[in-house]
Amino acid sequence: MSVEPPLDPEIPMSIGSGIPGLGIEVARVPEAVRRRVEAWRREGATVALVPTMGALHDGHRALVRAARAGADRVVVSIFVNPRQFGPSEDLATYPRTENDDLAALTEEAADLAWVPSPEVVYPPGFQTTVRAGALGQPMEGAHRPGFFDGVTTVVAKLFALVRPHRAYFGEKDYQQLLVVTRMAEDLDLGVEVVPVATVREPDGLALSSRNVRLSPSERALAPVLHRTLTRMAARLADGASDPATEAAWGRGRLREAGFGEVDYLDVRDPVTLEPVGRAGSPARVLAAAWLGDVRLIDNVPVV
Numbered sequence: 001m002s003v004e005p006p007l008d009p010e011i012p013m014s015i016g017s018g019i020p021g022l023g024i025e026v027a028r029v030p031e032a033v034r035r036r037v038e039a040w041r042r043e044g045a046t047v048a049l050v051p052t053m054g055a056l057h058d059g060h061r062a063l064v065r066a067a068r069a070g071a072d073r074v075v076v077s078i079f080v081n082p083r084q085f086g087p088s089e090d091l092a093t094y095p096r097t098e099n100d101d102l103a104a105l106t107e108e109a110a111d112l113a114w115v116p117s118p119e120v121v122y123p124p125g126f127q128t129t130v131r132a133g134a135l136g137q138p139m140e141g142a143h144r145p146g147f148f149d150g151v152t153t154v155v156a157k158l159f160a161l162v163r164p165h166r167a168y169f170g171e172k173d174y175q176q177l178l179v180v181t182r183m184a185e186d187l188d189l190g191v192e193v194v195p196v197a198t199v200r201e202p203d204g205l206a207l208s209s210r211n212v213r214l215s216p217s218e219r220a221l222a223p224v225l226h227r228t229l230t231r232m233a234a235r236l237a238d239g240a241s242d243p244a245t246e247a248a249w250g251r252g253r254l255r256e257a258g259f260g261e262v263d264y265l266d267v268r269d270p271v272t273l274e275p276v277g278r279a280g281s282p283a284r285v286l287a288a289a290w291l292g293d294v295r296l297i298d299n300v301p302v303v
């Protein structure tokens, strides 16, 4: 893969990953991203952004492919964002696989990887937070205080730096997708947020970077989450049952199967995320539940 020279030799822009055989361009300082994206925009190219925390799997590859299909140039960020992890969460053990990630992005023909350090994203003196509104309060927001403010702050910074025409987010993190879409609209960021369908294992388990931490027995149980949500959604779509009955059944099913704490298992409006009380209303079923020390989340539409 041929790589263009830096636009300005004064700007410290890495050319190539520094790893033999990997051709993707890697930027580690904001100026390198800005210069590259400005040049593309001057040529009239459209730019897509795929924000990630690395440990890339086929779900991320689907995001990159959607981005490639939707824009001329694709930037992928790899940054494990400390601001979206609570003090008791898994920031230290979150999988970090930069070399493999850059290899995957080379295969997917992404144009630029933005791989900053925490000090570059949050330099000394950093003090601004973008706060999520009502969409960020229930479910993930209730169980992970500060999580969405961490997400909206880092995504706002990514949008401001890359100024993409489009940004691609997975439906697996459905609440995040809605929160980020709302933020882009509320702040007039001029970025179209594009949803991408959840990628699943053949047994239905939604792909997640945290799945590697499941023990073999937990991995065998994990697809019960998707099966439970799918059954609930089918009965709700039939009008055969009401949301409260289904939510109680679903919780019981997960506990019987061997899941630990069920943080939430809710039937909610797919746009406002308000609880749905009546059978027959538009809805989405969303859940977060623990298997050992791994927290799985998933959601399905009621159609």
Ligand code: PAF
Pocket (backbone or CB within 6 Å): 051, 052, 053, 079, 081, 084, 151, 154, 155, 173, 176
């Ligand atoms: O979904 C994720 O991986 C993260 O929340 C995101 C959007 C990259 C922000 O850190």
